[in-house]
Amino acid sequence: MQRSFLRLCVQACARPLVDGVGHLGKLDGPAVFVANHSSHLDTPLILGALPRHLARRVAVGAAADYFFASPLTGAATALVFNAFPVQRGAARQWRGDAELLLGQGWHVLLYPEGTRSPDGSLGPFKTGAARLCLEAGVPFVPVALRGAHAVIPRGSRLPRPDGTRVRVRVGSPLHPVAGETPHMLRGRMRSEVERLLSAV
16 A cells, blocks of 8 residues: 555655655664654655665554544554554653564654644654664664645645645664763754755
8 A cells, every 4th residue: 555555646746856765775774764744744755755675664653642543543554554653641652662663673753743843844853762762772864854744734634736846855874872862862863854854
Protein backbone atom coordinates (compact mmCIF):
# COMPACT_ATOMS: atom_id res chain seq x y z
CA MET A 1 0.00 0.00 0.00
CA GLN A 2 2.83 2.41 0.82
CA ARG A 3 4.67 1.89 -2.46
CA SER A 4 1.63 1.73 -4.74
CA PHE A 5 -1.73 3.30 -3.84
CA LEU A 6 -0.50 5.70 -1.15
CA ARG A 7 2.52 6.84 -3.12
CA LEU A 8 0.38 7.47 -6.21
CA CYS A 9 -2.03 9.59 -4.16
CA VAL A 10 0.83 11.63 -2.72
CA GLN A 11 2.32 12.14 -6.18
CA ALA A 12 -1.03 13.30 -7.52
CA CYS A 13 -1.79 15.90 -4.84
CA ALA A 14 1.70 17.09 -3.85
CA ARG A 15 4.10 16.35 -6.76
CA PRO A 16 6.99 16.14 -4.26
CA LEU A 17 10.55 17.14 -5.07
CA VAL A 18 13.03 15.09 -3.04
CA ASP A 19 16.65 15.95 -2.30
CA GLY A 20 19.42 14.55 -0.11
CA VAL A 21 18.47 10.88 -0.16
CA GLY A 22 22.06 10.08 -1.14
CA HIS A 23 23.10 10.98 2.42
CA LEU A 24 21.40 7.80 3.60
CA GLY A 25 24.18 5.72 2.10
CA LYS A 26 26.11 6.67 5.25
CA LEU A 27 23.70 4.74 7.46
CA ASP A 28 25.18 1.50 8.78
CA GLY A 29 22.47 0.66 11.30
CA PRO A 30 19.17 1.86 12.75
CA ALA A 31 18.51 5.58 13.12
CA VAL A 32 15.89 8.01 14.37
CA PHE A 33 14.45 10.18 11.59
CA VAL A 34 13.30 13.56 12.96
CA ALA A 35 11.15 15.89 10.87
CA ASN A 36 9.06 19.03 11.12
CA HIS A 37 5.33 18.38 11.23
CA SER A 38 2.57 20.47 9.66
CA SER A 39 0.31 18.02 7.83
CA HIS A 40 -1.11 14.50 7.76
CA LEU A 41 0.74 14.32 4.45
CA ASP A 42 4.15 14.35 6.17
CA THR A 43 4.45 10.63 6.91
CA PRO A 44 3.48 9.33 3.44
CA LEU A 45 5.77 11.99 1.92
CA ILE A 46 8.75 10.80 3.95
CA LEU A 47 8.08 7.11 3.46
CA GLY A 48 7.65 7.69 -0.27
CA ALA A 49 10.89 9.66 -0.48
CA LEU A 50 13.03 6.98 1.18
CA PRO A 51 14.57 4.10 -0.75
CA ARG A 52 12.35 1.04 -0.59
CA HIS A 53 14.76 -1.03 1.52
CA LEU A 54 14.73 1.70 4.18
CA ALA A 55 11.05 2.69 4.01
CA ARG A 56 9.89 -0.87 4.64
CA ARG A 57 11.86 -0.88 7.93
CA VAL A 58 10.68 2.48 9.30
CA ALA A 59 8.36 2.44 12.32
CA VAL A 60 6.40 5.66 12.72
CA GLY A 61 5.57 7.15 16.10
CA ALA A 62 1.90 8.22 15.95
CA ALA A 63 -0.17 10.06 18.57
CA ALA A 64 -2.01 7.40 20.57
CA ASP A 65 -4.96 9.67 21.40
CA TYR A 66 -5.58 10.38 17.72
CA PHE A 67 -4.47 7.44 15.58
CA PHE A 68 -5.02 4.70 18.17
CA ALA A 69 -8.22 6.06 19.69
CA SER A 70 -10.15 3.00 18.51
CA PRO A 71 -9.08 -0.56 17.64
CA LEU A 72 -10.07 -0.02 13.99
CA THR A 73 -8.11 3.18 13.40
CA GLY A 74 -5.19 1.81 15.41
CA ALA A 75 -5.02 -1.35 13.33
CA ALA A 76 -5.28 0.59 10.06
CA THR A 77 -2.57 3.05 11.13
CA ALA A 78 -0.25 0.25 12.23
CA LEU A 79 -0.85 -1.69 9.03
CA VAL A 80 -0.38 1.14 6.53
CA PHE A 81 2.39 3.11 8.25
CA ASN A 82 4.20 0.53 10.43
CA ALA A 83 3.08 2.83 13.26
CA PHE A 84 3.34 2.43 17.01
CA PRO A 85 1.49 4.55 19.58
CA VAL A 86 3.17 7.52 21.25
CA GLN A 87 1.23 8.27 24.41
CA ARG A 88 1.40 11.92 25.43
CA GLY A 89 2.69 12.19 28.99
CA ALA A 90 4.09 8.64 28.97
CA ALA A 91 7.49 9.28 27.41
CA ARG A 92 9.30 6.43 29.14
CA GLN A 93 6.79 3.89 27.84
CA TRP A 94 6.90 4.89 24.17
CA ARG A 95 10.68 5.38 24.27
CA GLY A 96 10.96 1.83 25.59
CA ASP A 97 8.88 0.59 22.65
CA ALA A 98 10.96 2.63 20.21
CA GLU A 99 14.25 1.43 21.70
CA LEU A 100 13.04 -2.17 21.33
CA LEU A 101 12.28 -1.52 17.65
CA LEU A 102 15.72 0.03 17.11
CA GLY A 103 17.30 -3.01 18.74
CA GLN A 104 15.47 -5.21 16.23
CA GLY A 105 16.95 -3.24 13.32
CA TRP A 106 14.04 -0.89 12.64
CA HIS A 107 14.43 2.82 11.97
CA VAL A 108 12.06 5.13 13.85
CA LEU A 109 10.37 8.26 12.50
CA LEU A 110 9.39 10.91 15.06
CA TYR A 111 8.05 14.45 14.98
CA PRO A 112 9.72 16.20 17.93
CA GLU A 113 7.29 19.15 17.83
CA GLY A 114 4.74 16.70 19.21
CA THR A 115 1.88 18.01 17.09
CA ARG A 116 1.20 19.56 13.69
CA SER A 117 2.08 23.21 13.26
CA PRO A 118 -1.06 25.33 12.80
CA ASP A 119 0.59 27.58 10.21
CA GLY A 120 3.46 25.54 8.78
CA SER A 121 6.17 27.24 10.86
CA LEU A 122 8.71 25.23 12.86
CA GLY A 123 7.79 24.96 16.53
CA PRO A 124 9.86 24.06 19.59
CA PHE A 125 11.14 20.50 19.91
CA LYS A 126 10.49 18.20 22.85
CA THR A 127 13.36 16.09 24.25
CA GLY A 128 11.90 12.62 23.61
CA ALA A 129 13.67 11.96 20.29
CA ALA A 130 16.96 13.25 21.70
CA ARG A 131 16.67 11.05 24.79
CA LEU A 132 15.91 8.06 22.57
CA CYS A 133 19.05 8.62 20.48
CA LEU A 134 21.19 8.96 23.59
CA GLU A 135 19.70 5.93 25.34
CA ALA A 136 19.85 3.70 22.24
CA GLY A 137 23.19 5.02 20.98
CA VAL A 138 21.91 5.68 17.46
CA PRO A 139 22.22 8.64 15.08
CA PHE A 140 19.43 10.95 14.02
CA VAL A 141 18.56 11.89 10.45
CA PRO A 142 17.01 15.35 10.01
CA VAL A 143 14.23 15.71 7.44
CA ALA A 144 12.60 18.96 6.31
CA LEU A 145 9.26 19.25 4.54
CA ARG A 146 8.02 22.47 2.98
CA GLY A 147 4.63 22.98 1.37
CA ALA A 148 2.74 20.04 2.90
CA HIS A 149 0.76 22.45 5.09
CA ALA A 150 -0.66 24.11 1.97
CA VAL A 151 -1.91 20.78 0.60
CA ILE A 152 -3.46 19.33 3.78
CA PRO A 153 -3.41 21.96 6.54
CA ARG A 154 -4.17 21.21 10.14
CA GLY A 155 -7.92 20.80 10.57
CA SER A 156 -8.43 19.47 7.05
CA ARG A 157 -8.88 15.81 6.17
CA LEU A 158 -8.78 16.11 2.40
CA PRO A 159 -6.08 17.53 0.11
CA ARG A 160 -6.43 20.99 -1.35
CA PRO A 161 -4.28 20.71 -4.49
CA ASP A 162 -3.35 24.23 -5.58
CA GLY A 163 -0.26 23.53 -7.65
CA THR A 164 2.10 23.68 -4.65
CA ARG A 165 5.21 21.53 -5.13
CA VAL A 166 6.00 19.96 -1.80
CA ARG A 167 9.71 19.63 -1.09
CA VAL A 168 11.38 16.97 1.02
CA ARG A 169 15.02 17.36 1.99
CA VAL A 170 16.95 14.66 3.85
CA GLY A 171 20.09 15.47 5.81
CA SER A 172 23.11 13.42 6.80
CA PRO A 173 22.96 11.00 9.75
CA LEU A 174 24.40 12.71 12.83
CA HIS A 175 25.54 10.95 16.00
CA PRO A 176 25.27 12.20 19.57
CA VAL A 177 28.62 13.49 20.82
CA ALA A 178 30.35 12.81 24.13
CA GLY A 179 28.88 14.84 26.97
CA GLU A 180 25.81 15.92 24.98
CA THR A 181 22.70 16.25 27.14
CA PRO A 182 19.14 15.62 25.90
CA HIS A 183 18.51 19.39 25.82
CA MET A 184 21.69 20.02 23.85
CA LEU A 185 20.88 17.27 21.36
CA ARG A 186 17.30 18.51 21.05
CA GLY A 187 18.66 21.93 20.11
CA ARG A 188 20.98 20.42 17.51
CA MET A 189 18.13 18.39 16.02
CA ARG A 190 15.98 21.48 15.66
CA SER A 191 18.84 23.52 14.20
CA GLU A 192 19.51 20.84 11.57
CA VAL A 193 15.83 20.66 10.53
CA GLU A 194 15.68 24.46 10.45
CA ARG A 195 18.82 24.57 8.29
CA LEU A 196 17.33 22.11 5.84
CA LEU A 197 14.09 24.07 5.76
CA SER A 198 15.96 27.21 4.80
CA ALA A 199 17.57 25.32 1.90
CA VAL A 200 14.36 23.96 0.34
